[in-house]
Amino acid sequence: MAGVKKRVVIVGGGAGGAILANRLPKDEFEVTVVDKQPYNWFWPWLLYIAFRGSKKPIKREIRSVLKPWVNFIQSGAGVVNLQDRYVELENGKRLDYDYLVIATGATVDYSKVPGLDKTVELFGNYHSTEENAWKVWQTINSMREGTLAIILAPGAYRCPPSPLEGVFLAEEFFRRRDLRDKVKIVYATFYPRPYPAEPMNELIEPLLKERGIEHITFYTLDQIDVEKRVAYSMEGEELKFDAAIVIPPHVGVNIKYVPDNVLDNDRFVLADKFTNRVKGFDDAFVIGDASALPVAKTGVTAHLQAGVVARLLQGEEAKNTGRTNCPFDVGYGLGTFVISDYYNPTVKYPINKVNHLFKLAFAATYWDMILYPELWDPIFEAFFEATEPAKLRPIYG
Amino acid sequence: MSQGNKILVDARGIACPGPITELVKAYRNARNGDIIEVWATDPGFEPDVKAWIQRTGNQLLELRKEPDKIVAVIKVTAKK
Numbered sequence: 001m002a003g004v005k006k007r008v009v010i011v012g013g014g015a016g017g018a019i020l021a022n023r024l025p026k027d028e029f030e031v032t033v034v035d036k037q038p039y040n041w042f043w044p045w046l047l048y049i050a051f052r053g054s055k056k057p058i059k060r061e062i063r064s065v066l067k068p069w070v071n072f073i074q075s076g077a078g079v080v081n082l083q084d085r086y087v088e089l090e091n092g093k094r095l096d097y098d099y100l101v102i103a104t105g106a107t108v109d110y111s112k113v114p115g116l117d118k119t120v121e122l123f124g125n126y127h128s129t130e131e132n133a134w135k136v137w138q139t140i141n142s143m144r145e146g147t148l149a150i151i152l153a154p155g156a157y158r159c160p161p162s163p164l165e166g167v168f169l170a171e172e173f174f175r176r177r178d179l180r181d182k183v184k185i186v187y188a189t190f191y192p193r194p195y196p197a198e199p200m201n202e203l204i205e206p207l208l209k210e211r212g213i214e215h216i217t218f219y220t221l222d223q224i225d226v227e228k229r230v231a232y233s234m235e236g237e238e239l240k241f242d243a244a245i246v247i248p249p250h251v252g253v254n255i256k257y258v259p260d261n262v263l264d265n266d267r268f269v270l271a272d273k274f275t276n277r278v279k280g281f282d283d284a285f286v287i288g289d290a291s292a293l294p295v296a297k298t299g300v301t302a303h304l305q306a307g308v309v310a311r312l313l314q315g316e317e318a319k320n321t322g323r324t325n326c327p328f329d330v331g332y333g334l335g336t337f338v339i340s341d342y343y344n345p346t347v348k349y350p351i352n353k354v355n356h357l358f359k360l361a362f363a364a365t366y367w368d369m370i371l372y373p374e375l376w377d378p379i380f381e382a383f384f385e386a387t388e389p390a391k392l393r394p395i396y397g
Numbered sequence: 398m399s400q401g402n403k404i405l406v407d408a409r410g411i412a413c414p415g416p417i418t419e420l421v422k423a424y425r426n427a428r429n430g431d432i433i434e435v436w437a438t439d440p441g442f443e444p445d446v447k448a449w450i451q452r453t454g455n456q457l458l459e460l461r462k463e464p465d466k467i468v469a470v471i472k473v474t475a476k477k
Contacts, residue, residue, distance in 0.1 A: 191417060191418075192445045218452035236477035294411040
Protein backbone atom coordinates (compact mmCIF):
# COMPACT_ATOMS: atom_id res chain seq x y z
CA MET A 1 0.00 0.00 0.00
CA ALA A 2 1.46 3.34 -1.01
CA GLY A 3 -0.38 5.00 1.86
CA VAL A 4 0.76 7.76 4.14
CA LYS A 5 3.36 6.71 6.67
CA LYS A 6 2.20 6.48 10.26
CA ARG A 7 3.83 9.02 12.54
CA VAL A 8 5.38 7.50 15.64
CA VAL A 9 6.74 9.77 18.36
CA ILE A 10 9.00 8.11 20.93
CA VAL A 11 9.73 10.19 24.02
CA GLY A 12 13.11 9.05 25.33
CA GLY A 13 16.25 7.82 23.55
CA GLY A 14 17.39 5.25 26.12
CA ALA A 15 17.64 1.52 25.48
CA GLY A 16 13.89 0.90 25.03
CA GLY A 17 13.16 3.96 22.89
CA ALA A 18 16.16 3.47 20.60
CA ILE A 19 15.61 -0.28 20.12
CA LEU A 20 11.98 0.34 19.20
CA ALA A 21 12.83 3.19 16.80
CA ASN A 22 15.33 1.01 14.97
CA ARG A 23 12.90 -1.88 14.60
CA LEU A 24 10.09 -0.02 12.88
CA PRO A 25 10.21 -0.46 9.06
CA LYS A 26 11.02 2.83 7.37
CA ASP A 27 8.52 2.37 4.53
CA GLU A 28 5.64 2.14 6.99
CA PHE A 29 6.58 4.56 9.77
CA GLU A 30 7.92 8.09 10.16
CA VAL A 31 9.67 7.77 13.50
CA THR A 32 10.81 10.68 15.69
CA VAL A 33 12.74 10.21 18.91
CA VAL A 34 12.72 13.09 21.39
CA ASP A 35 15.13 13.34 24.30
CA LYS A 36 16.02 16.26 26.54
CA GLN A 37 19.74 15.43 26.40
CA PRO A 38 21.94 14.04 23.61
CA TYR A 39 23.17 10.75 25.08
CA ASN A 40 22.16 7.12 25.33
CA TRP A 41 23.55 5.83 28.64
CA PHE A 42 24.58 2.33 29.64
CA TRP A 43 23.38 2.68 33.23
CA PRO A 44 24.34 -0.81 34.48
CA TRP A 45 27.98 0.27 34.31
CA LEU A 46 27.55 2.81 37.13
CA LEU A 47 28.07 -0.22 39.38
CA TYR A 48 31.58 -0.76 37.99
CA ILE A 49 32.51 2.90 38.23
CA ALA A 50 31.35 2.92 41.85
CA PHE A 51 33.01 -0.29 43.03
CA ARG A 52 35.81 -0.94 40.51
CA GLY A 53 36.73 2.54 39.33
CA SER A 54 36.06 1.50 35.73
CA LYS A 55 36.89 4.13 33.13
CA LYS A 56 34.93 2.49 30.33
CA PRO A 57 32.76 5.12 28.59
CA ILE A 58 29.09 4.70 29.47
CA LYS A 59 27.45 7.04 27.00
CA ARG A 60 27.11 7.52 23.26
CA GLU A 61 25.28 10.12 21.21
CA ILE A 62 21.68 9.04 20.72
CA ARG A 63 21.99 10.06 17.06
CA SER A 64 24.79 7.52 16.60
CA VAL A 65 22.70 4.60 17.89
CA LEU A 66 19.67 5.37 15.69
CA LYS A 67 19.14 4.22 12.12
CA PRO A 68 19.79 7.06 9.67
CA TRP A 69 16.10 7.33 8.73
CA VAL A 70 14.94 7.86 12.34
CA ASN A 71 14.49 11.55 13.23
CA PHE A 72 16.03 12.79 16.45
CA ILE A 73 15.05 15.99 18.23
CA GLN A 74 17.00 17.06 21.29
CA SER A 75 14.39 18.75 23.44
CA GLY A 76 12.53 18.16 26.66
CA ALA A 77 8.86 17.24 26.34
CA GLY A 78 6.74 19.69 28.33
CA VAL A 79 3.33 18.18 27.71
CA VAL A 80 2.12 14.81 26.51
CA ASN A 81 -1.49 15.25 25.44
CA LEU A 82 -3.01 11.83 24.93
CA GLN A 83 -6.48 13.21 24.23
CA ASP A 84 -5.45 15.50 21.36
CA ARG A 85 -2.51 13.29 20.36
CA TYR A 86 0.47 15.57 20.49
CA VAL A 87 3.75 16.06 22.35
CA GLU A 88 4.64 19.64 23.13
CA LEU A 89 8.36 20.40 23.08
CA GLU A 90 10.19 22.93 25.25
CA ASN A 91 9.98 25.60 22.56
CA GLY A 92 6.21 25.20 22.35
CA LYS A 93 6.31 23.29 19.06
CA ARG A 94 3.81 20.43 18.86
CA LEU A 95 4.54 17.03 17.37
CA ASP A 96 1.33 15.33 16.28
CA TYR A 97 1.36 11.57 16.26
CA ASP A 98 -0.56 8.52 15.14
CA TYR A 99 1.22 6.45 17.76
CA LEU A 100 3.04 7.55 20.88
CA VAL A 101 5.58 5.58 22.86
CA ILE A 102 6.64 6.85 26.27
CA ALA A 103 10.17 5.63 27.05
CA THR A 104 11.27 8.31 29.46
CA GLY A 105 12.81 6.00 32.06
CA ALA A 106 12.88 6.79 35.75
CA THR A 107 14.62 9.41 37.81
CA VAL A 108 15.60 9.59 41.47
CA ASP A 109 13.81 11.62 44.13
CA TYR A 110 15.95 12.45 47.17
CA SER A 111 13.19 14.56 48.72
CA LYS A 112 11.32 11.42 49.83
CA VAL A 113 13.99 10.72 52.48
CA PRO A 114 15.06 13.69 54.64
CA GLY A 115 18.84 13.93 54.70
CA LEU A 116 19.31 11.84 51.57
CA ASP A 117 20.48 14.78 49.44
CA LYS A 118 23.34 15.49 51.88
CA THR A 119 24.16 11.78 52.12
CA VAL A 120 24.55 11.57 48.35
CA GLU A 121 26.63 14.74 48.30
CA LEU A 122 29.01 13.19 50.79
CA PHE A 123 29.16 9.51 49.81
CA GLY A 124 27.64 9.30 46.29
CA ASN A 125 25.36 6.61 44.90
CA TYR A 126 25.27 4.33 41.88
CA HIS A 127 21.72 4.87 40.63
CA SER A 128 21.88 8.42 39.30
CA THR A 129 24.92 9.96 37.59
CA GLU A 130 28.51 9.17 36.64
CA GLU A 131 29.63 11.88 39.07
CA ASN A 132 27.82 10.24 41.99
CA ALA A 133 29.19 6.82 41.05
CA TRP A 134 32.73 8.26 41.13
CA LYS A 135 31.91 9.63 44.57
CA VAL A 136 31.18 6.08 45.75
CA TRP A 137 34.57 5.02 44.41
CA GLN A 138 36.20 7.84 46.43
CA THR A 139 34.15 6.86 49.49
CA ILE A 140 35.29 3.24 49.55
CA ASN A 141 38.87 4.19 48.68
CA SER A 142 39.07 6.56 51.63
CA MET A 143 37.66 4.03 54.13
CA ARG A 144 40.20 2.25 56.31
CA GLU A 145 37.84 1.13 59.06
CA GLY A 146 34.28 1.46 60.33
CA THR A 147 30.87 0.57 58.99
CA LEU A 148 29.75 0.86 55.39
CA ALA A 149 25.94 0.77 55.21
CA ILE A 150 24.24 0.07 51.91
CA ILE A 151 20.56 0.88 52.31
CA LEU A 152 17.66 0.21 49.97
CA ALA A 153 15.17 3.04 50.44
CA PRO A 154 11.48 2.12 50.17
CA GLY A 155 10.02 2.51 46.71
CA ALA A 156 10.73 1.56 43.14
CA TYR A 157 14.32 1.29 41.94
CA ARG A 158 16.20 0.27 38.82
CA CYS A 159 17.68 -3.21 38.48
CA PRO A 160 16.47 -5.61 41.20
CA PRO A 161 19.89 -7.21 41.91
CA SER A 162 21.83 -3.91 41.93
CA PRO A 163 21.65 -3.15 45.68
CA LEU A 164 23.20 -6.52 46.52
CA GLU A 165 25.63 -6.33 43.60
CA GLY A 166 27.01 -3.21 45.27
CA VAL A 167 27.18 -5.03 48.60
CA PHE A 168 29.10 -7.99 47.12
CA LEU A 169 31.49 -5.81 45.11
CA ALA A 170 32.19 -3.63 48.16
CA GLU A 171 33.03 -6.76 50.16
CA GLU A 172 35.40 -7.92 47.43
CA PHE A 173 36.98 -4.46 47.30
CA PHE A 174 37.79 -4.37 51.01
CA ARG A 175 38.97 -8.00 51.09
CA ARG A 176 41.37 -7.43 48.21
CA ARG A 177 42.79 -4.42 50.06
CA ASP A 178 43.20 -6.47 53.21
CA LEU A 179 40.77 -4.24 55.12
CA ARG A 180 37.95 -6.71 55.47
CA ASP A 181 38.50 -7.26 59.18
CA LYS A 182 38.39 -3.49 59.78
CA VAL A 183 35.43 -2.55 57.59
CA LYS A 184 32.03 -3.89 58.53
CA ILE A 185 29.44 -4.07 55.74
CA VAL A 186 25.74 -3.86 56.54
CA TYR A 187 22.92 -4.18 54.03
CA ALA A 188 19.52 -2.81 55.08
CA THR A 189 16.39 -3.50 53.04
CA PHE A 190 12.65 -2.98 53.45
CA TYR A 191 12.02 -6.45 52.03
CA PRO A 192 11.40 -9.55 54.18
CA ARG A 193 14.68 -11.12 53.06
CA PRO A 194 17.95 -9.90 51.51
CA TYR A 195 16.91 -10.84 47.97
CA PRO A 196 13.15 -10.29 47.68
CA ALA A 197 12.36 -13.37 45.57
CA GLU A 198 12.58 -16.46 47.75
CA PRO A 199 14.30 -18.97 45.41
CA MET A 200 17.10 -16.54 44.55
CA ASN A 201 17.42 -15.63 48.21
CA GLU A 202 18.21 -19.28 48.95
CA LEU A 203 21.46 -18.71 47.06
CA ILE A 204 22.12 -15.17 48.22
CA GLU A 205 21.51 -15.27 51.97
CA PRO A 206 24.07 -18.06 52.60
CA LEU A 207 26.56 -16.19 50.44
CA LEU A 208 26.16 -13.04 52.56
CA LYS A 209 26.79 -15.13 55.66
CA GLU A 210 29.81 -16.84 54.11
CA ARG A 211 31.34 -13.46 53.33
CA GLY A 212 30.57 -12.00 56.75
CA ILE A 213 28.12 -9.38 55.50
CA GLU A 214 25.39 -8.36 57.93
CA HIS A 215 21.86 -7.67 56.81
CA ILE A 216 18.79 -6.04 58.31
CA THR A 217 15.39 -6.84 56.80
CA PHE A 218 12.10 -4.93 57.07
CA TYR A 219 14.15 -1.80 57.51
CA THR A 220 12.01 0.99 56.09
CA LEU A 221 14.35 3.95 55.79
CA ASP A 222 12.76 7.15 57.06
CA GLN A 223 15.55 9.72 57.38
CA ILE A 224 19.28 10.15 57.66
CA ASP A 225 21.22 12.41 59.97
CA VAL A 226 24.43 12.63 58.00
CA GLU A 227 26.27 14.74 60.62
CA LYS A 228 25.59 12.17 63.33
CA ARG A 229 26.10 9.34 60.81
CA VAL A 230 22.83 7.64 61.72
CA ALA A 231 20.02 6.34 59.52
CA TYR A 232 16.59 5.95 61.10
CA SER A 233 13.85 3.54 60.12
CA MET A 234 10.19 4.53 60.27
CA GLU A 235 9.96 2.80 63.64
CA GLY A 236 12.94 4.79 64.90
CA GLU A 237 15.48 1.99 64.66
CA GLU A 238 18.98 3.44 64.41
CA LEU A 239 21.62 2.26 61.99
CA LYS A 240 25.00 3.83 62.70
CA PHE A 241 27.49 4.12 59.87
CA ASP A 242 30.76 5.74 58.86
CA ALA A 243 29.71 5.83 55.22
CA ALA A 244 26.27 5.18 53.72
CA ILE A 245 25.33 4.44 50.15
CA VAL A 246 21.59 4.59 49.62
CA ILE A 247 19.63 3.20 46.69
CA PRO A 248 17.31 6.19 46.30
CA PRO A 249 13.55 6.02 45.62
CA HIS A 250 12.86 6.28 41.89
CA VAL A 251 9.95 8.17 40.33
CA GLY A 252 8.69 8.97 36.85
CA VAL A 253 10.10 12.03 35.06
CA ASN A 254 8.44 15.40 35.35
CA ILE A 255 6.24 15.71 32.26
CA LYS A 256 2.68 17.02 32.28
CA TYR A 257 0.19 14.45 31.04
CA VAL A 258 -3.30 15.13 29.73
CA PRO A 259 -5.22 13.45 31.25
CA ASP A 260 -3.13 13.15 34.40
CA ASN A 261 -4.96 10.08 35.68
CA VAL A 262 -2.62 7.90 33.59
CA LEU A 263 0.01 8.49 36.29
CA ASP A 264 0.38 6.77 39.66
CA ASN A 265 1.49 8.62 42.82
CA ASP A 266 5.15 8.30 41.84
CA ARG A 267 4.51 9.66 38.30
CA PHE A 268 4.90 6.27 36.65
CA VAL A 269 2.55 5.68 33.71
CA LEU A 270 -0.24 3.12 34.16
CA ALA A 271 -0.40 0.50 31.44
CA ASP A 272 -1.62 -2.92 30.39
CA LYS A 273 0.92 -5.54 31.39
CA PHE A 274 0.53 -7.58 28.21
CA THR A 275 0.45 -4.87 25.53
CA ASN A 276 2.05 -1.85 27.26
CA ARG A 277 -0.87 0.31 26.11
CA VAL A 278 -1.31 3.34 28.34
CA LYS A 279 -4.42 2.95 30.48
CA GLY A 280 -7.42 4.06 28.44
CA PHE A 281 -5.57 4.70 25.16
CA ASP A 282 -5.18 2.47 22.10
CA ASP A 283 -2.58 4.58 20.35
CA ALA A 284 -0.17 5.25 23.23
CA PHE A 285 2.31 2.86 24.82
CA VAL A 286 4.77 3.04 27.69
CA ILE A 287 7.88 0.84 27.83
CA GLY A 288 10.72 0.29 30.28
CA ASP A 289 11.30 2.07 33.58
CA ALA A 290 8.66 4.76 32.88
CA SER A 291 5.77 2.35 33.40
CA ALA A 292 3.92 1.66 36.65
CA LEU A 293 3.79 -2.05 35.83
CA PRO A 294 4.89 -4.37 38.63
CA VAL A 295 7.80 -5.64 36.55
CA ALA A 296 11.52 -5.18 37.09
CA LYS A 297 12.92 -1.84 36.02
CA THR A 298 15.71 -3.18 33.85
CA GLY A 299 17.05 -2.93 30.32
CA VAL A 300 15.86 -6.45 29.50
CA THR A 301 12.27 -5.46 30.27
CA ALA A 302 12.55 -2.35 28.09
CA HIS A 303 14.15 -4.41 25.30
CA LEU A 304 11.47 -7.10 25.30
CA GLN A 305 8.61 -4.62 25.65
CA ALA A 306 10.03 -2.64 22.71
CA GLY A 307 9.84 -5.85 20.65
CA VAL A 308 6.19 -6.40 21.60
CA VAL A 309 5.20 -2.81 20.84
CA ALA A 310 7.06 -2.92 17.49
CA ARG A 311 4.99 -5.95 16.51
CA LEU A 312 1.72 -4.43 17.73
CA LEU A 313 2.38 -1.25 15.72
CA GLN A 314 2.87 -3.39 12.63
CA GLY A 315 -0.53 -4.97 13.22
CA GLU A 316 0.81 -8.28 14.49
CA GLU A 317 -0.34 -10.19 17.55
CA ALA A 318 2.07 -9.92 20.44
CA LYS A 319 2.06 -9.86 24.20
CA ASN A 320 4.55 -9.58 27.00
CA THR A 321 5.46 -12.60 29.06
CA GLY A 322 6.97 -10.48 31.86
CA ARG A 323 10.32 -12.15 31.29
CA THR A 324 13.28 -10.86 33.27
CA ASN A 325 16.89 -11.79 32.75
CA CYS A 326 18.88 -9.61 35.08
CA PRO A 327 22.59 -10.33 35.42
CA PHE A 328 23.60 -10.51 39.07
CA ASP A 329 27.27 -9.96 39.90
CA VAL A 330 28.12 -11.49 43.27
CA GLY A 331 31.81 -10.57 43.19
CA TYR A 332 35.03 -12.52 42.60
CA GLY A 333 34.12 -13.04 38.92
CA LEU A 334 30.95 -14.96 39.78
CA GLY A 335 27.39 -14.27 38.74
CA THR A 336 23.87 -15.52 38.23
CA PHE A 337 20.75 -14.30 36.43
CA VAL A 338 17.39 -13.33 37.88
CA ILE A 339 15.08 -15.19 35.51
CA SER A 340 11.29 -15.17 35.88
CA ASP A 341 8.11 -14.30 34.00
CA TYR A 342 4.44 -13.65 34.71
CA TYR A 343 3.79 -17.38 35.00
CA ASN A 344 6.90 -18.59 36.83
CA PRO A 345 8.59 -17.33 39.99
CA THR A 346 12.29 -16.54 39.99
CA VAL A 347 14.46 -19.53 39.16
CA LYS A 348 17.22 -20.62 41.55
CA TYR A 349 19.75 -20.15 38.78
CA PRO A 350 23.19 -21.33 39.88
CA ILE A 351 26.06 -18.97 40.54
CA ASN A 352 29.08 -19.49 38.29
CA LYS A 353 31.77 -17.78 36.23
CA VAL A 354 30.06 -18.26 32.88
CA ASN A 355 27.08 -16.16 33.94
CA HIS A 356 29.38 -13.32 34.88
CA LEU A 357 31.12 -13.58 31.49
CA PHE A 358 27.70 -13.36 29.84
CA LYS A 359 27.12 -10.09 31.66
CA LEU A 360 30.42 -8.68 30.44
CA ALA A 361 29.80 -9.90 26.90
CA PHE A 362 26.40 -8.25 26.91
CA ALA A 363 27.91 -4.97 28.08
CA ALA A 364 30.37 -5.11 25.19
CA THR A 365 27.57 -5.53 22.63
CA TYR A 366 25.10 -3.03 24.13
CA TRP A 367 25.18 -0.22 21.54
CA ASP A 368 25.68 -2.59 18.64
CA MET A 369 22.61 -4.50 19.78
CA ILE A 370 20.54 -1.30 19.82
CA LEU A 371 21.63 -0.21 16.36
CA TYR A 372 21.41 -3.59 14.63
CA PRO A 373 18.38 -5.43 16.03
CA GLU A 374 18.20 -7.39 12.75
CA LEU A 375 21.56 -8.99 13.60
CA TRP A 376 21.19 -9.44 17.33
CA ASP A 377 17.51 -10.38 17.66
CA PRO A 378 17.99 -13.99 16.50
CA ILE A 379 20.77 -14.49 19.05
CA PHE A 380 18.72 -12.99 21.88
CA GLU A 381 15.65 -14.96 20.84
CA ALA A 382 17.64 -18.20 20.92
CA PHE A 383 19.01 -17.32 24.35
CA PHE A 384 15.62 -16.37 25.78
CA GLU A 385 14.04 -19.50 24.38
CA ALA A 386 16.74 -21.77 25.78
CA THR A 387 16.44 -20.14 29.20
CA GLU A 388 12.64 -19.94 29.52
CA PRO A 389 11.74 -20.07 33.21
CA ALA A 390 9.33 -22.97 32.59
CA LYS A 391 12.24 -24.98 31.17
CA LEU A 392 14.71 -24.01 33.89
CA ARG A 393 12.49 -24.59 36.90
CA PRO A 394 12.46 -28.39 36.71
CA ILE A 395 16.26 -28.30 36.51
CA TYR A 396 17.16 -25.74 39.18
CA GLY A 397 13.96 -25.26 41.18
CA MET B 398 -6.30 9.10 69.30
CA SER B 399 -7.99 10.83 66.39
CA GLN B 400 -9.73 8.81 63.74
CA GLY B 401 -7.13 7.82 61.14
CA ASN B 402 -7.48 7.65 57.39
CA LYS B 403 -8.27 4.43 55.64
CA ILE B 404 -5.90 3.51 52.83
CA LEU B 405 -6.65 0.72 50.37
CA VAL B 406 -3.71 -1.00 48.66
CA ASP B 407 -4.76 -3.23 45.81
CA ALA B 408 -1.81 -5.53 45.14
CA ARG B 409 -3.81 -8.28 43.46
CA GLY B 410 -2.02 -9.93 40.57
CA ILE B 411 1.37 -8.74 41.79
CA ALA B 412 3.75 -11.58 42.52
CA CYS B 413 6.03 -11.93 45.50
CA PRO B 414 7.44 -9.70 46.91
CA GLY B 415 5.36 -7.03 45.14
CA PRO B 416 2.58 -6.85 47.74
CA ILE B 417 5.08 -5.95 50.47
CA THR B 418 6.52 -3.21 48.25
CA GLU B 419 3.04 -1.77 47.78
CA LEU B 420 2.34 -2.00 51.51
CA VAL B 421 5.61 -0.24 52.34
CA LYS B 422 4.86 2.52 49.82
CA ALA B 423 1.52 3.17 51.54
CA TYR B 424 3.12 2.87 54.98
CA ARG B 425 5.70 5.49 54.05
CA ASN B 426 2.95 8.08 53.61
CA ALA B 427 0.73 6.91 56.47
CA ARG B 428 0.47 8.26 60.00
CA ASN B 429 -0.13 6.52 63.29
CA GLY B 430 -3.81 5.74 63.58
CA ASP B 431 -4.27 5.18 59.85
CA ILE B 432 -5.69 1.88 58.67
CA ILE B 433 -4.07 0.19 55.66
CA GLU B 434 -6.07 -2.53 53.96
CA VAL B 435 -4.05 -4.65 51.54
CA TRP B 436 -5.56 -6.95 48.92
CA ALA B 437 -3.21 -9.53 47.49
CA THR B 438 -3.39 -12.77 45.55
CA ASP B 439 0.18 -13.92 46.03
CA PRO B 440 0.24 -16.72 48.65
CA GLY B 441 3.66 -15.56 49.86
CA PHE B 442 2.01 -12.38 51.11
CA GLU B 443 0.52 -14.07 54.18
CA PRO B 444 3.77 -15.12 55.90
CA ASP B 445 5.47 -11.93 54.71
CA VAL B 446 2.85 -9.62 56.17
CA LYS B 447 2.90 -11.54 59.48
CA ALA B 448 6.69 -11.18 59.63
CA TRP B 449 6.39 -7.50 58.71
CA ILE B 450 3.96 -6.90 61.57
CA GLN B 451 6.17 -8.75 64.03
CA ARG B 452 9.26 -6.86 62.94
CA THR B 453 7.80 -3.35 62.69
CA GLY B 454 5.43 -3.55 65.65
CA ASN B 455 2.39 -2.26 63.79
CA GLN B 456 -0.97 -3.88 64.53
CA LEU B 457 -2.61 -6.56 62.43
CA LEU B 458 -6.34 -6.09 62.93
CA GLU B 459 -7.40 -8.78 60.51
CA LEU B 460 -5.94 -11.30 58.11
CA ARG B 461 -8.52 -13.24 56.16
CA LYS B 462 -8.66 -15.38 53.07
CA GLU B 463 -11.46 -14.66 50.67
CA PRO B 464 -12.14 -16.85 47.64
CA ASP B 465 -10.38 -14.42 45.30
CA LYS B 466 -7.90 -12.63 47.57
CA ILE B 467 -6.03 -12.35 50.85
CA VAL B 468 -7.03 -9.30 52.88
CA ALA B 469 -4.81 -7.79 55.55
CA VAL B 470 -6.07 -4.91 57.67
CA ILE B 471 -3.28 -3.10 59.43
CA LYS B 472 -3.38 -0.28 61.95
CA VAL B 473 -0.32 1.94 61.78
CA THR B 474 0.91 2.35 65.35
CA ALA B 475 4.68 1.96 65.32
CA LYS B 476 5.83 5.07 63.48
CA LYS B 477 7.83 7.32 65.67
